[in-house]
Structure formats: C-alpha cells, structure tokens
Amino acid sequence: MEVYQIKVFLEVAKHLSFTEATKSLNLTQPGVSAKIKCLEAELGIPLFHRLGRKIQLTEAGQFLFQAGPRLIETENQLLQGIQDIKKRIGGTLRIGCSPAIAEGWLSDILFKYRKQYPDIQLQCNSFNSAKLLYQAITDSQIDLGISEINFEGIPELFTTTIGSIQYALFLSSQHPLAKHNWLSLKALRNHPWVLPPPNFSNRLVLETRLVELDLSLDDFPLIETVDTVGLMRNYILDENYLSFASSLEFKLECQSGLLISIPLQEFALPSDIFLLSRTPLNPLGETDSASFDQRSQSNSPAQAFTEFVQSLSIQSNHLTQENTLGVNIPSQPRSMSLQSPTFLHSAPSHRPETLILSIGVQNSTIAVITAGLIMQRLSLLEHFLPKQGRYSTTQYQIRWCNFPTGAPILDGLQSGQLDIGILGDYPLLLSAAHRDDITNKAGPTRLVSFVSVNPDGSCNALVVPTGSKFRRVEDLQGRSIAVPFNSLAHGRVLRLLQTTNLLTDVQLTFPEHIDPTQLLDQPIQLADGYAHFAPFHNIACGKGRFRYLLDNELENLPSFYGVAVSQVLADQHPEIVIAYLRALAGAQYWYDTTPGALPLISQWTDLEADIISLFGCSYLGNQSRRFFSEMTIHSDWLDLHIARLSLIPDHEYLQKIDLENWIQAEFLQYINALI
Numbered sequence: 001m002e003v004y005q006i007k008v009f010l011e012v013a014k015h016l017s018f019t020e021a022t023k024s025l026n027l028t029q030p031g032v033s034a035k036i037k038c039l040e041a042e043l044g045i046p047l048f049h050r051l052g053r054k055i056q057l058t059e060a061g062q063f064l065f066q067a068g069p070r071l072i073e074t075e076n077q078l079l080q081g082i083q084d085i086k087k088r089i090g091g092t093l094r095i096g097c098s099p100a101i102a103e104g105w106l107s108d109i110l111f112k113y114r115k116q117y118p119d120i121q122l123q124c125n126s127f128n129s130a131k132l133l134y135q136a137i138t139d140s141q142i143d144l145g146i147s148e149i150n151f152e153g154i155p156e157l158f159t160t161t162i163g164s165i166q167y168a169l170f171l172s173s174q175h176p177l178a179k180h181n182w183l184s185l186k187a188l189r190n191h192p193w194v195l196p197p198p199n200f201s202n203r204l205v206l207e208t209r210l211v212e213l214d215l216s217l218d219d220f221p222l223i224e225t226v227d228t229v230g231l232m233r234n235y236i237l238d239e240n241y242l243s244f245a246s247s248l249e250f251k252l253e254c255q256s257g258l259l260i261s262i263p264l265q266e267f268a269l270p271s272d273i274f275l276l277s278r279t280p281l282n283p284l285g286e287t288d289s290a291s292f293d294q295r296s297q298s299n300s301p302a303q304a305f306t307e308f309v310q311s312l313s314i315q316s317n318h319l320t321q322e323n324t325l326g327v328n329i330p331s332q333p334r335s336m337s338l339q340s341p342t343f344l345h346s347a348p349s350h351r352p353e354t355l356i357l358s359i360g361v362q363n364s365t366i367a368v369i370t371a372g373l374i375m376q377r378l379s380l381l382e383h384f385l386p387k388q389g390r391y392s393t394t395q396y397q398i399r400w401c402n403f404p405t406g407a408p409i410l411d412g413l414q415s416g417q418l419d420i421g422i423l424g425d426y427p428l429l430l431s432a433a434h435r436d437d438i439t440n441k442a443g444p445t446r447l448v449s450f451v452s453v454n455p456d457g458s459c460n461a462l463v464v465p466t467g468s469k470f471r472r473v474e475d476l477q478g479r480s481i482a483v484p485f486n487s488l489a490h491g492r493v494l495r496l497l498q499t500t501n502l503l504t505d506v507q508l509t510f511p512e513h514i515d516p517t518q519l520l521d522q523p524i525q526l527a528d529g530y531a532h533f534a535p536f537h538n539i540a541c542g543k544g545r546f547r548y549l550l551d552n553e554l555e556n557l558p559s560f561y562g563v564a565v566s567q568v569l570a571d572q573h574p575e576i577v578i579a580y581l582r583a584l585a586g587a588q589y590w591y592d593t594t595p596g597a598l599p600l601i602s603q604w605t606d607l608e609a610d611i612i613s614l615f616g617c618s619y620l621g622n623q624s625r626r627f628f629s630e631m632t633i634h635s636d637w638l639d640l641h642i643a644r645l646s647l648i649p650d651h652e653y654l655q656k657i658d659l660e661n662w663i664q665a666e667f668l669q670y671i672n673a674l675i
Helices: 003-015 018-025 029-043 059-089 099-116 130-138 201-212 229-239 251-256 289-296 301-314 366-371 373-377 380-384 407-415 425-432 488-499 516-520 536-542 567-572 574-593 597-605 635-645 652-656 666-674
Strands: 048-051 054-057 091-097 120-126 144-147 158-165 167-172 193-195 223-225 243-246 259-262 271-277 320-322 328-330 353-361 394-402 420-424 445-454 460-465 480-482 507-509 529-533 546-548 559-566
Touching (some): 091 130, 091 301, 099 120, 099 144, 099 243, 130 144, 130 271, 158 301, 193 201, 201 243, 201 380, 251 259, 366 373, 366 445, 366 559, 373 380, 407 425, 420 425, 420 488, 425 445, 425 488, 425 559, 425 635, 445 567, 445 666, 529 536, 567 574, 574 597
Parallel strands (some): 091 120, 091 144, 193 223, 480 529
Antiparallel strands (some): 167 259, 460 529, 460 546
C-alpha cells in the first residue's frame, strides 16, 4: 500500500465521484479507477459500493476515510523534517558587510566556519555604506549583515554584538610623528589628512566622536577625500598624509613596515561589531563547547553562524576571581567598548540648553587617576554622556576641578559647587554625615561607587625626616604631626593615635595652601612627623629626605576611595551618574589592559613609572601593588570605619549615617549589566 493511493482514495471519497477527483489529482479517470482497484486488491476488501454511476463508501471505506488523513499528516511531518535537516546541513548563507570587515575580521571566521559546516555555501557581499547594507537586508538580498555601525532601534532589524575593533591613526613609518606612542586628535588638526567619503563607516565613526569633543572636520583644514583604500595608501606613503582607520585596514602595509598605527587618546577603547538580521537570533550565552556542538546541529545556517561567532568570543571571556583579601581583582579585565554611532545618526542640531557638570578630582593621587586624569585625557565622559530623549537638546559643560587633597572637594559637595567628588574613606564618610554645627547647603551626598581599594591600609603612612631621633609612633608623644585636613590620611592618623592612646598628647597641624609634594620636600621642618597618603610619602622616602616610622601597621584597616554625588544629581539626572560610572569603568579597563599606559601617565603626572605602578595593573604580573581598581561598594568596610571613628571625640555623629539610604548600588548594578 502506497501513501499516494490513500491520497487518491481520500479525494474520491471526499467528492464520491471519480470524475471530480481527477480535477484535483491531475489524473485521468481510468488512472484514478486503477489506483482504487489496486488499493482494494491489496487490502482484500472493497472500499466503495458502485451503484451505476454513483458510489458510496463501504464500512471499510468509512474507516479508511476517517483514519487516512492521519497517515497523510504523518507523511507531511516526515517530509518537512527531512527538509529542515537538509536546510540545516546544507544550503546557502548570504552575508553582507563593509569592505574592511570582509577583508579583515570576517575572512578568518568564514574559513573556520566552512571547516565546521562544509555543506553550507557562503556568499559574502561588500557594501560601502550603512544605508546600502540596510537596504540589502530589508530587501532579502542577504541573510545576515555585519557592521561597525549600530542598527539598534531600527524596527525591521535585530542587533547582536559579536566582536570588537580598534580605531587608530595610520601614517607612514617615515613620518615625523612616527616616533610617538600616543597622539591626540586635538593636536593633529593642522596636519594633512586623507579620509574615505562621508558614507563610509570609518568616516562616520570619526565625525561622531569629533562632535562629542566639540569639534568637526571643519576644524581640520587639510582634508582629501578619496574613494578607495588604495588611494588612501598612496596619499599616506607618497605625501605623508595622516589617516583614520580601523585595525582591519592596512594590515599588510603595517606588517611590511610601510605604515604604522598609533593609538589615539580619543579612541583608547575598542568599538563593537554588530550582527544584523531580520529575525531574532538566540544568543549563545554562557555555555560550554559540548552544548554548543549539540545545539549547532539543529540550527539554521544563520543561527549556526551566530552561535559559532559568539562561541569564539566566549573562549576569551574575562572572569573575575576573589583573592584572600576579599577584594574582587580581575584576573582578566571586563570588556569595555566605546559606543558605536547609530544608523539613525544625523548631523547635530543647535543645542540651546547647557548643563554644567562640576567634578572634584585629585589627579596627583595615583589611587584615583582613573576617576579623573585618565577619564579627562581620553575624553571618556564626553562620549558616554546621554544625548537622546530629554538630553537631545542639551549641551554639556564639564568643569574638572583638580585639588591636592579631599578637603576642598568635601567643601564643594557640601556647598553645592560640585556635583561629583572623588574622596578617600574619611572625607567620604564626612560627606554623608550631618552635623548641627556645619551648614550643608546642598544636602546629603550619595555613594554610587568605589574607585580603588587598599585592603591593608598601607596607602597611608607616618614619616619623619631622615635625621629625626623618633623611631616609633609612641616617640611622638608631646610632639606634632602635620597632615592634610579632612583627608584620608587625617582619618588614618586619628585612628592610629586613638589606638595608641596618644590622641590628646600629639598636636595635629594642618598646613594650608601647600602642595603635598612641596610639603614633604620642605627644607624647613614644619612638624616632627608627617602623615600623608600615597604617593606623597612614597616620593618623600624615595628621595631620601624622610623615612617611615615603625608601628605604622598598628591598625590594619582597609582603605578606599569612592565616588560621591550630590543628591540633586542622583535624583534629577541619574543618566549622568550612569554616564560617569561608564566612563570610570572604561578608564579602569584601559589602564588595566594597556601596557603603554604607564609611560603615558608618567608623562601626564610627572611621576616616575614605579610610583604609578603602585596602582595595580594586570599586565604588571606579580609586582607589589597597593591599590586595585574596584567599583563594588564594600559596606562592611564602611561599617568598620564608622565603628572606629565614632570612638574618637567629636566623631560620635558618624554613627547616625544611614548606610542603606546613602549607598545607591543600583547605579553600579546597571553598569555591570551593560558590561
């Protein structure tokens, strides 16, 4: 018995007519009659009563008429299953991308994909603009698109991040600027440039970033626009032009030594590569290779390609481990990228509304260089500040206010002159406390993140002149200690004197308007001992003019720096707080992953690299480190500090700090979800 015979029977039974059945079956009447007779012979029972030209179903015919459709449905399911399998193990995958993606990032991936899926035919089409790529996807000319431009927000498309690229400056190896390790766009405005046309991805990336820096290509008077990479190469080699491109271009020229790439401060972080599709593609997520192999056998070519690409990136995922000090120190740092320009990008309109953002930083304190100095130099905050929605007509004015210690930052937060402040543990807690004798015009602050941590408190120290007769902390009884007022070191020396019962027997002096480096380098002795935070005591002792007192470790309490923001900013502009924390995370990622960071920061700060290296980086290996980048807020450490400080006279009010209300960890939770 054949399934087709059942189909013929069902058509005849449906119409109770051989003639009508021929129309839908595309058979002759004798052919239909022959199929029915053959089926009845195989079953050994008649299916129709023949009454002249009329027919009726027999009992067996009635049964087959009811049960037969299930057999047809089963056949259809089997055939569809076979077709699905044929599509999965073969077929054609059409991919569209920019020329740079096709020649650089994608070629190696396609080679590996072919090896795993040899029965899938691949077609790769190159498009010079995001608009052409968009049209190709929506017109079903391609199955998947790969782009350096973000298509998120386009209703017809689904966007998935699948990789990253780095943008840089490209120039001839003989160019006078070739000796530099880092350069800034702002310093290159008067040099001749060669760039692709406006519709090319690289050009759009550059133009978008310039807008964030209050610049435009109009500020670069010497620009040549050419249509091909070959022409760009000629201008660079023959005429000493500069060019802006991604790490995917000029690979052969750089390998041969004809061209070199120099990192740009404004593009210190990588940018994303996006996968585009008309239908949602399930992300692979956190999975092992075994489950990937199993799932990939049941996927369409497009889905299999998506998971294949994501599985490659999962192999290099960055994990976080916890050390014995209880601090989350990245064994490999989290990924952090610059936001790519969107497909909906348009020329910026006039923005009449100005929002002034005042930030208090301590750029000479190495433990917080990521929260101010690096963020400033790399122009990261300008990049992450919100520009959509209610901020679409906002122009930002950022005021970076640099101070040698935390006291003026504390005053600025309390007076409302600062919106964000970077403070060490003691002034950080003071910003949260309410005192009846101090007027706080701006209201309380909010703690939104840590910046760095020093788990054993070794960032603070007591030092004395090299020729001093004092050896121990107890030797300072009846003597004086100079310390920056309301600084992290001030809190540390108060706790130390409380522990040694010297609080009333040692005079604390607070020299004003003196740079800490100058204070520690003074030929005239201002006090018997000096309490300070790193790197100033490190510098002073390194120069040989000072030495450390013994028993500096009498109080082994973790130390830390944090980000305090005004309650007004946190409540009215939470998007700006998030932008600052994203910029902080980006600065920490750059510092922790860029070997060239140390000499560059040394140049910015005029500090030696070994002093800066006290702030730990993953690429420094097992070198001794005192500080670690850490944004997670340790509330237990805050409790410890409050408990110790509240024992000191005039500090009882610290017990009234409502940590649950002061700490706003939801900002960090949002940042962690983005990274």
